[in-house]
Amino acid sequence: GAVVSQHPSRVICKSGTSVKIECRSLDFQATTMFWYRQFPKQSLMLMATSNEGSKATYEQGVEKDKFLINHASLTLSTLTVTSAHPEDSSFYICSARLTSGNTGELFFGEGSRLTVL
Amino acid sequence: GENVEQHPSTLSVQEGDSAVIKCTYSDSASNYFPWYKQELGKRPQLIIDIRSNVGEKKDQRIAVTLNKTAKHFSLHITETQPEDSAVYFCAASKSRNQFYFGTGTSLTVIP
Numbered sequence: 001g002a003v004v005s006q007h008p009s010r011v012i013c014k015s016g017t018s019v020k021i022e023c024r025s026l027d028f029q030a031t032t033m034f035w036y037r038q039f040p041k042q043s044l045m046l047m048a049t050s051n052e053g054s055k056a057t058y059e060q061g062v063e064k065d066k067f068l069i070n071h072a073s074l075t076l077s078t079l080t081v082t083s084a085h086p087e088d089s090s091f092y093i094c095s096a097r098l099t100s101g102n103t104g105e106l107f108f109g110e111g112s113r114l115t116v117l
Numbered sequence: 118g119e120n121v122e123q124h125p126s127t128l129s130v131q132e133g134d135s136a137v138i139k140c141t142y143s144d145s146a147s148n149y150f151p152w153y154k155q156e157l158g159k160r161p162q163l164i165i166d167i168r169s170n171v172g173e174k175k176d177q178r179i180a181v182t183l184n185k186t187a188k189h190f191s192l193h194i195t196e197t198q199p200e201d202s203a204v205y206f207c208a209a210s211k212s213r214n215q216f217y218f219g220t221g222t223s224l225t226v227i228p
Contacts, residue, residue: 034216036218041204041221041223042220042221043123043206043218043219043220043221044161044206044218044221045218046118046216046217046218049215059118060118093160093161095216097216105151105163105166106151106153106163106208106216108160108161108162109160110160111160
């Protein structure tokens with residue numbers, strides 16, 4: 001299957017700093033990528049849909065100025081957690097669809113565990 | 118957006134028994150329903166999916182059923198094995214840019 005790579009897998013930062021997480025589709029072009037947040041033993045909460053060459057679409061309740069998403073190319077989307085605080089500590093995971101249609105398997109990155117001290 | 122509900126949140130079964138997980142969705146326009154398995158510390162992996170033009174799909178010990186009228190779909194795992202223990206997520210999608218997950222079911226298969 002298709003490969004989605006996410007980096008870094010773990011990051012620890014101080015409160016007030018910004019952290020960038022990268023999501024790459026290694027062997028296919030992804031015009032759309034999804035960013036999820038997952039708390040321990042909980043579901044995948046869709047944060048935003050990242051569209052190549054245009055602004056991301058954020059879900060209700062997600063601060064777009066807090067979670068900056070950039071999808072500059074067909075193989076790379078980045079999530080920047082700005083001015084991180086301890087409550088931002090979580091598991092962030094990206095995903096991308098292989099097909100160009102409206103159905104099709106979603107491939108996930110390895111996830112990034114963010115810890116804000 | 119779409120609202121996907123999943124039950125139960127936890128499920129324990131004896132090895133060899135069957136497990137059933139159910140999901141409901143709110144948007145009648147949703148037309149793609151996959152199921153993902155997430156093992157501890159790993160990324161979710163697709164195990165089976167179904168499209169709205171099909172009522173049932175089976176792949177070895179795993180099957181999924183869809184009732185469009187009632188807007189619910191279910192995952193059935195037969196002859197469960199310890200390696201089936203994981204968290205399972207259902208999802209619903211109606212367009213390329215929309216993909217919503219259920220709340221997850223933690224399945225434990227007791228040897």
